[in-house]
Amino acid sequence: xxxxxxxxxxxxxxxxxxxxxxxxxxxxxxxxxxxxxxxxxxxxxxxxxxxxxxxxxxxxxxxxxxxxxxxxxxxxxxxxxxxxxxxxxxxxxxxxxxxxxxxxxxxxxxxxxxxxxxxxxxxxxxxxxxxxxxxxxxxxxxxxxxxxxxxxxxxxxxxxxxxxxxxxxxxxxxxxxxxxxxxxxxxxxxxxxxxxxxxxxxxxxxxxxxxxxxxxxxxxxxxxxxxxxxxxxxxxxxxxxxxxxxxxxxxxxxxxxxxxxxxxxxxxxxxxxxxxxxxxxxxxxxxxxxxxxxxxxxxxxxxxxxxxxxxxxxxxxxxxxxxxxxxxxxxxxxxxxxxxxxxxxxxxxxxxxxxxxxxxxxxxxxxxxxxxxxxxxxxxxxxxxxxxxxxxxxxxxxxxxxxxxxxxxxxxxxxxxx
Ligand code: SR1
Ligand code: MG
Numbered sequence: 001x002x003x004x005x006x007x008x009x010x011x012x013x014x015x016x017x018x019x020x021x022x023x024x025x026x027x028x029x030x031x032x033x034x035x036x037x038x039x040x041x042x043x044x045x046x047x048x049x050x051x052x053x054x055x056x057x058x059x060x061x062x063x064x065x066x067x068x069x070x071x072x073x074x075x076x077x078x079x080x081x082x083x084x085x086x087x088x089x090x091x092x093x094x095x096x097x098x099x100x101x102x103x104x105x106x107x108x109x110x111x112x113x114x115x116x117x118x119x120x121x122x123x124x125x126x127x128x129x130x131x132x133x134x135x136x137x138x139x140x141x142x143x144x145x146x147x148x149x150x151x152x153x154x155x156x157x158x159x160x161x162x163x164x165x166x167x168x169x170x171x172x173x174x175x176x177x178x179x180x181x182x183x184x185x186x187x188x189x190x191x192x193x194x195x196x197x198x199x200x201x202x203x204x205x206x207x208x209x210x211x212x213x214x215x216x217x218x219x220x221x222x223x224x225x226x227x228x229x230x231x232x233x234x235x236x237x238x239x240x241x242x243x244x245x246x247x248x249x250x251x252x253x254x255x256x257x258x259x260x261x262x263x264x265x266x267x268x269x270x271x272x273x274x275x276x277x278x279x280x281x282x283x284x285x286x287x288x289x290x291x292x293x294x295x296x297x298x299x300x301x302x303x304x305x306x307x308x309x310x311x312x313x314x315x316x317x318x319x320x321x322x323x324x325x326x327x328x329x330x331x332x333x334x335x336x337x338x339x340x341x342x343x344x345x346x347x348x349x350x351x352x353x354x355x356x357x358x359x360x361x362x363x364x365x366x367x368x369x370x371x372x373x374x375x376x377x378x379x380x381x382x383x384x385x386x387x388x389x390x391x392x393x394x395x396x397x398x399x400x401x402x403x404x405x406x407x408x409x410x411x412x413x414x415x416x417x418x
Contacts, residue, residue, distance in 0.1 A: 012030055012114050015083070018067070019044075020054065023056060031065065033065050033109075034061070035061065040057065041056070042054050043055050047244070050075055051069060053069075054068075067116055068086065071083075081177055082178070085177070086259060088173060088261055089258055089261065090110035090117045092173075092238075093107045093119065103148040105121075106119060107119045125249045127243075128141075128244070128248050129244045129276070133366060135293075135294050141248060142311060146312045149312060153237070156235045174263075186352050189356075190359050191222055193213065197361050199359070201373075201377060204377055212355065212384065228265045229265060235263065237263070237265075238258045239259075239261045240259070243277070245258075265342075266346075267341075271348065271350040274346060274403070275349070277301065277304065278350070278354055280301055282367070282411070283367070284298050285298075286415075289415065289418050302408075305404055306401050306404045345394070347394040351390030352387065355383070382411045385410045385414060389410065393406075
């Protein structure tokens with residue numbers, strides 16, 4: 001499905017932003033995914049801050065296709081952003097799919113001029129964030145997420161890759177502009193508000209001032225996590241593994257959107273997933289205050305968070321024994337210390353993710369959907385306190401049950417009387 005010369009030198013020789021009509025022609029002319037006579041329908045389905053996503057369906061053959069296109073500017077703010085991001089994304093999807101085929105959509109075509117990725121339609125899977133907001137349970141979720149993490153992360157470390165190959169990958173995936181977004185939004189602004197972009201719920205300004213802007217111990221811990229994010233090129237990460245990047249159904253899971261991919265600390269991906277599961281936890285807690293709720297879902301979610309953390313350790317160590325052959329790395333003491341470091345990072349980064357979504361400007365629906373201020377104010381405080389606990393106590397919270405117990409204690413305390 002390559003491009004021919006006419007297409008390269010003609011209509012699609014230079015980037016322009018596709019729309020629902022032009023993307024249908026593009027899918028035929030460039031991707032050659034549909035027959036020229038097919039009657040196509042298209043919807044723009046992107047719900048992120050950055051790119052445009054089109055779903056194209058042929059009424060003639062029933063085939064469907066996704067085209068994701070990067071524009072010259074951010075969709076949310078109109079600010080310019082490095083367009084090579086989706087070249088990296090296409091390459092990352094290919095790498096992840098080679099390692100974990102069942103969890104990653106297939107890329108059919110990548111067009112560097114149009115900054116467009118044509119890929120498999122995964123519409124039979126639904127956005128995990130939306131599904132958890134609807135209190136849907138997915139018994140396979142923890143196992144699938146852990147398998148995806150272990151299968152895509154461990155083989156790309158230099159425990160497994162040859163030194164020169166790993167460095168080639170590190171070079172290719174230097175991702176300065178998207179990493180700068182995280183360095184600011186995740187690791188700086190929540191603690192200093194130096195760009196005055198934080199969005200603090202009315203009634204929580206003084207709390208945030210004390211709890212986040214003036215806690216020197218917290219700042220030193222976040223500094224360590226920030227430094228590791230920027231310098232610990234441990235593995236090739238997805239880089240933005242929130243619950244809107246994960247799609248699920250009762251049979252399995254797909255992971256999309258790795259445009260923030262870069263070589264960083266493994267715990268950042270693991271922690272992002274865990275932090276985002278706590279948003280569903282928080283929303284359930286808030287909803288249960290005023291309406292009858294499905295306790296079964298809450299128990300499943302709590303167990304899923306704990307299981308995810310614990311089985312990451314088990315599966316990672318098992319895979320380690322299979323894939324790592326360098327004699328010095330095979331020593332038990334080194335292996336255990338390596339894994340303990342990853343787990344402590346994961347707890348810390350779960351904390352930074354929770355805090356940044358509460359006070360930063362990239363909010364999550366679980367929190368924006370809570371509008372009763374009597375609940376929203378203590379709920380956000382609970383997430384901030386839990387985030388701080390995770391960041392400061394990251395080396396002491398070594399089991400999944402430690403995380404969920406901390407959450408239970410803090411939520412019960414902060415929301416008592418609601
Ligand atoms: C300007 S981008 C804001 C957020 O959306 C992305 O998905 C990342 O999480 C980023 O922090
Ligand atoms: Mg994204």
